Amino acid sequence: MRSAILGFVGGAAVLQTQASLPSHPYLLLAALAMVAVLASWRMRGRMRLVAGMACGAGLGFYWAAAMAAQALAPQLAKADEGRDVIVTGTVDNLPNRTAQFTRFFFAVERSEGGPVPPRIALSWYAGFRGETQALPDLRPGERWRLKVRLQRPHGNANPHGFDYELWLLEQGIRATGYVRADGPHERLDEFVFSGRNAVERLRHGLRDKIRRALDGRQYAEVIVALVVGDQRGIDQDDWQVFSRTGISHLVSISGLHITMIAGLVAWAASALWRRSFFLRRAQLPLLLPAQKVGALAGIVAALLYVLLAGFGVPAQRTLYMLCVVAVALWMNRIACVSHVLALAAGLVVLLDPWAVMWPGFWLSFGAVAIILYATVGRTAVHKNPGDAGAIDPDARRASPLTRRQRIVAALLAAVNTQYAVTLGLVPLTMLLFAQVSVISPFANAIAIPVVSLLVTPLALAGGLLPEPLATPLLLLAHALMRWLALVLEWLSAAPLAVWHAPMPPWWLFAFALFGTLWLLAPRGWPIRWLGAFTWLPLLAAQPDAPPHGTARITAFDVGQGMAVLIETATHRLLYDTGPAYGIDANAGSRVIVPYLRARGIGRLDGIVVSHGDADHVGGALAVLKEIRDGWTLSSLPRTHPVAMASSMHRQCVAGQRWEWDGVRFEMLHPTAASYADASLKTNGRSCTLRIVADGKAVLLAGDIEARQEAELLGRSAGALRSDVLLVPHHGSGTSSTDAFLDAVQPAIAVFQVGYRNRYRHPKREVVERYEKRDVAMLRTDAVGAIRIDLAAPLRVDRYRLSRPRYWHE
Template sequence: MPKRLFYSLGFALGICLVMFQAALMPSGLAAGLAVLGLGGLLLGRNSVFAALLLGWVWANIAGAIIIESRPNSVYLNKPVEITGRVLGMPGRDALSTRFDFLVQSWAVNEHFEKTSRKIRLRWYRNAPTIEAGDQWRLWVKLRKPRGYRNRHGFDYEQHLFQKGITSTGYVLGNPPAAHQRLTTRVKVDRSRSRFSEFLTAHEPPLSEKGVLAALAVGDRMGISRQRWEILRRSGLGHLVAISGLHVGLAATFGFMVVGRLWRLAGTLTGKIPARLAGVWGALLCAFAYSALAGFPVSTVRAFIMISLGAVLLLVMRRPRPEDLLAAAMLVVGITQPLSVFSPGFWLSFGAVWLIVRFVVNPHFTADYWNEQARRETKAWFYKLLFYARTLIRLQIVLLIGLAPLLLIWFGELSLVSPVVNFFAVPVFELIVVPMVLLGLIFYFSGFSQVTTPFLSVSDWVISKVLFLSEWFSELPGAVLSLDPMQGTIAATCFALIVLGRRRVKRSIILLLLALFALASPGGGSRPAPGHVRLVLLDVGQGLAAVVYTANHVLLFDTGPRYGDFSLGEAVVLPELRGQGISFIDVVVVSHNSNDHAGGFGAIQRAFPIGRLNHSDPERSPSGDCELQDPWVWDDVRFQFLKSRPDGGQNINNRSCVLRISGPYGSLLLTGDIERHAEQTLVRRYGDDLKVDILQVPHHGSKTSSGLSFLGATQPLVALFSRGSTNRFGHPAPEIKRRYERLGIRMLDTAERGQLNLETTAQGWSIDTFADTRIRFWHH
C-alpha cells in the first residue's frame, strides 16, 4: 500500500475521532494539535499520525461551524418569520412536503436580520408546488434537531448534523406566492425533479419507477420498503445508488461517443486529437451524471479519480490507481469532512481499494487473454472466459473484503450476494445503465417521446432481476445476522488472518477496525438467572419496553406508526437484532392506541412470536392478558393484574398491566391506565402493588398517577416514556410535582433517551443514553 494512501487514511481516521466526543475540543487545544500535525508532516516524522491529528482538528472545526450556526433559543418553539430559498429536491408523501431551506434572514424585533442557516421544514396542509430555488417568506415554528436516542438504530440527529441541518420545523399559515432565482445548481435540481415526475406520470406505468429514478437522478424516495428489503437481503443496494460504477460507465460512454464523432469530423482531428476530445467528453458525462445524482460521496470520489486520471493521461503519465484513490479520499475529507462519518464513505473507498488491490491482477489482464485468443480460433470464448473469471473474482473479493465493515455496522451479511451480483452486475452494466443514460440524453434534448422505449426496456429488465433477487433473498440462510459484538469479533479475526499474509501496516488497519467497533453499539450479555433487565426505548410519544431474563424475551408495546414510518421497525427491531434476538417469547400489546400498537406489524413480520397477549376484545379471546395465568422464567415471576373497572369502556383503562418480580427487584408496566383503573388495582391488590420501578401511567397525564395508586406502589424510580415536544403537554406539571414531593426519582426518555435498568445483588443498576452515548451534536 503506497504511503500517500496511508496519509489519506490517517486523515480520514482523524476525522472519525470526533464521533466519540461529548463536546468539541477547545480552540487552544485545536490550534496546538494543528501546529503539531503540520510540524510532523513538514519534518517527515510520524507522518501518518500527523495526518490523523490534522483530520481530527479539521473535523472539530467543521463541527463547530454547524453547532454555532444553530438558532438561538429565542427563535425556537414559537412562530417566527423567515425568508430564504428551497435547496435540493423536495420530498412529498401523503401527509406533507419536506424540503431543505436556506434561511437568509429572519424577523428580529420587527426588523429582518441577515443570516445563513440550513433548516429542514415540512409543509402539512394545502402545500403548494415547491421547487428547488423558490424564494419564500414564511411563518414557521422551529425546534432543535431531535431524533430517537437509542443505542441501536438510526441516529437522526447525527444524520442532520452531517447534512448541515441546524434545526427542523414546519410551515404555518398561507404565505404569498414564491418568486424564483434560477442559478445553475437550481436548474440542475429542477431538472432532477421534473425527470422524477416524468417517470411517475409515464404511460404506460413503470413498475420500477422508483429504481429508475434512483439510477437516473439519485432520487431514491420512490423505492418502497419492500423493494429495499429485497435489495438489502440480496446485496444489490449498491446498484440502485449512483455509484462509481455508474459514473465510470457514463465516462466511458462519453469517451467513446465523443472520440468516435471527433474522428468522423475529420478536419478537427488535426487541431485537437480525438483522444483529447474523448477525455473531455468523459469528464463532461461523468460530471453531468454526478450532478444529476446530487453529488453523493461515491460519485464525488469517482469523479475526482476520473479527473485526476484524465489529467495524468493527457500529460502522458500512467497514474497508479491507489494514488488516485488517496487523492480522492483526501479531497473528500477536506471538502466534505462530515461525510467521512458515514458507512457509505468507507464502503465506497474500500470497494475500490479491494478491486485495485486484489482484482486487477497484472498476470491475468485482458492483454493476456487476447494473446491466448490470437492463438486460437475461438477468440470470443477466451474474452468471455476472462470477463466471467474477473466477475467471479470481483464478487468473492468484495464479499470477503467488505464483510468486516458490514458486520460491524449493520450486523448482517448477504451470503447470496456473490451469486446475485454475478448475473445482476453485467445486466445493469451492459443494459440498464446505458439505457437510462440514453433516456436521459433524449429527455433533456427535448425528445421525451424517444425516451419511452429506453425506459420501458430498463423497467422490464429491472423487474426480472429483482424477481430473481427476491427468490434468492428468501432462501434459508441467505443473510448471516450477528449482533455487533459478534460482528466485531468476526471482523477482527478476519483482519488478523488477512494481515498475517499481506505486507501492509497492521497498526493502521487494526486502528480502523477498532474505531468502527467503538462506533457500533455493543451487543449485551443476558442477565443471570433470577435477574431481570428492562430496556425502555425512546419511541417519542409512545411506549416500547423490552424485558430480558437469562433465556427469555418479552416485548411490552411496540411504539407508534406514522404512515409508512413505523417505530417498531426503526427502533424496536434494531434493539432486538442488536442483542442477537431471533425469537420473541411473548409480545404484549397493552391496548389498541397507535402510540402503543402501531409498530406491531413490523415486529410480527420480522420475528417469530411465541405468544401474543392483548386487551382487544376483537382479537382472539385466548390472548386476553387478564385471562393469562402467571408464569415464571429463570426464577423471575410475571403476572398480569386485573385492572379493568367493571363496565369500563375507556380504551386506556383496558390496558394490560404487567407486574414482574424476582429475588432482586420488581417493576410494574402500566400502559395508559387512568384513575379508574388505578383505583381498581389498589382495591384488588393493596400492598401487593409495591414495586421498585414504575412505568408512569399514560405518559404522565393529569388523568393518571393518583395519590392512592402511588401510595400503594411506592416506587423508587418512575419512568416517563414520551415525546420531547408532544402536543399533549405530557407530563403534566402537577404530576411531576407529585412525584417530586413523594421523593420518587424520575427518568424521562425525552430527556435521557433510552433507559436501561437491571437488577443486581446491591439493587438496581441504571444507565441511560445520555450517560453513555451522548455526543456533542445531541446538545
C-alpha cells in the same frame, strides 16, 4: 502521502466520537500544518512514515473540529422554540411529497419574529391537528414567504439506531419545523438562479418526467433513484428484498454506474476526436491527444451524473478517483491505484468530515480496496504462447488471444472480482449491519449486468431524450426491472437467504478481517483456506443476556409512545411497540427491529401490546413481520390486524402468571369483565404487567388512568410495590395519583415521551408528585434509551450520557 491521508481520515473519525469540541481548533490546525511541513522536510524512512501518519491524524482531527464548530455556530435560541416566525427564502432541495405532507429544505434569506438559522428543514402538512390545507406543488429554487414554527434539531437516541441529529448537522440544518396552516404563505418568485437551484430544478424535472411516464407502476421510484438518486419513494417491502439479496448498492447512482457512463462518454469522445469528427483537414489529434480529450469528456460526464445523484459518498468516491486518474493522464504520469484510492478518501473527508460516520463510506472504499488487494499485481494471460521448438519464426512468436478467449478471460475476471468482494466484505458487513446476504453472489451475478448495462442506460436515455422517445425507453427499463425484481423476490424468500448474528466487538472484527485477507492472498500463500475459520466466532456468536434470576429492561426512545424490551437469561419479551410515524415509518421498523438485529435477536418469546392506541401498537406489524414471535398478549379485539398477524394471540387478563429463568411475571390488569364494558376507553384496558427479579420489581402500567389505578389499589394494593415504574400514560394529568404512587413507592420513574410533544407530557403537577417523593425521574426525550439491570443493586444506563457526542443537546 498515503500514510498521511489514512491518518487524516482516522483523525476525523476520532473527532466524531468526542463529547465536546476542542478549544481554538483553527490555531491548533495551523500549528499542526507547520509541524507536518517540517516533518516531511527533515525526516526520512520509517520515521517519516510514522510522523506523516501522526501529523495527518492531528490535521484530520482539528480540521473536522473546525468544520464542526462552523456547522454548529448557527443556532435557534431555546426561547424561540415553538414560536411562530415568518421566513422568506428559497426551496433548497428536491421536495419529498406524499398525500399527507411535503418535506423540504429551506434556505432562509430573512426572518420576521426572531433570528433563524440559514438552512432549515420544514414539513408542510395537508392535515394537522384538525386543520386542513391544500399542499402546493413546491419546486426547487422557488422563493416563498412562509409562517413556520421551529425547534432545535432533535432525534430519537437508541443503540444501533439512526442518528438523525448527526444527519441534520451534515446537511447544514440547524432547525426543523412545520408550515403553519394559518399563513401567510406566498410564492414570491418562480425561480431564483444559483448553481445549486439549477441542478435541483433539473433533478425535479427529470423526476416528474419519469413519474408521468411510469404513473402507477410498481418500480417507477426505482427508475427515479437510478436517474436522479432520489430513493425516498421506494417501497419498504422492495427495500427489504434488495437488502436480503445484497443488491441495495445497485438501486442508486452507484460508482459502477458512474464509471460505466464516464467510460462510455470517454470512449465516444476519444473515437470522434481521433477521427477529427470526420472532418478531413482538421487533424485534431495533432493539437491534443485523443486520450486526454476522452479523459476530460469522461470527467465532465461523471460530474454531471454525480450532480444528478445528489453528491452522495459512493458517487463522490468515484468522481474523485476518476479525477485523479484524469489529472495523472494529463500530466503524463502513471497513477498508482493505491494513491488514487487514498486521495479519493482524503477528498471525501476533507469536504465532508461526517462521511466517516455512515456505512456507505466504509463499504464504498472497502469494496474498492478489497478488489485492488485481490486483483492488482496478479498474473494474467494476455497472449497465447508460441511453440518454442518450432522451426518457423512466426510459430515461435506469441499470438493475440482469440475473441472467445478474451470473453472467457473477462468472465473469469468478473467472477473473481465478485468472489473477492463477497468474501472480503463479510467482516465489515457484519460489523455494520449484523447480517450478511448468503445469496448475494448469485443475486449480484444477475443484477449487475441487468441494472448496469440495461436498466440504467435505458433510464438515463429516457430521462434525457424528449417525450416521444423517452416513454418507450422508460417503459422498457421498468419492464426489465420488474422481471429482475421477480427473480430477486424468489431468491430472498429462501429460508437462509440472510445470516444474522450480533454485531461483533472490534477485536473479533479485526480477527475476522485478518483471516479474510489471508483467504484472499495470492496463489502460493500457505494454507489460505484456514482464513475462513476466523469467521466462525463472528458468524456463530450468540446475543449477550443477563445472568439467571435477573432481568434487563430497555426503554426505547421512540418519541411519544411506549416500547420496552425485557430480557432474562434465555427469554425475551417486548412490551408495546411504539408509535407510527407515517405510512411506511414506525417505531418497529425504525427503532425496535434494528436494535434486535444488531443484538442478533431473531425471536421474541412473547409480545405484550397494552392497548390499541397508535403510540403503543404502531410498530407491532413491522415487528411481527421481521421477528419471529412465540405469542402475543393484548387487549386488542381478536379481529385486529396485530392479533391476526401473531402466531398465537390471547387477551391479557389479571391473574396471568409465568416464570422465565427465575424471573416472575404477573398481569395485574385488566379484569376479564372489563372486556364486556363497551363504554370503557382503550386506555382503561391497558395490560399492566409486574416483573420481579432478584428481589427488584418493575411495573409497566401502559396508559391506565386514575380510575384503573383506584381499581388496582382495591384489588391488589400490596402487589404494586415496585422499584421501577413505567409512568402511566406518559405523565398525563389523568394518571399517577398520590394514592397510586404511595402504593408503588418507586425509586425510579421512566417517562417515555416525545421531545416537545403536543400533549405537553409529562404534566407539571404530575412531575411535582414524583419530586415530592424523591423519585429519580428519567425521560427518554432527554437521556435517550434507558437500560436498567433489574438486580441487586439496580444499575441504570442512559444512552445520551453513556455515549455523549458533541452534536447532541
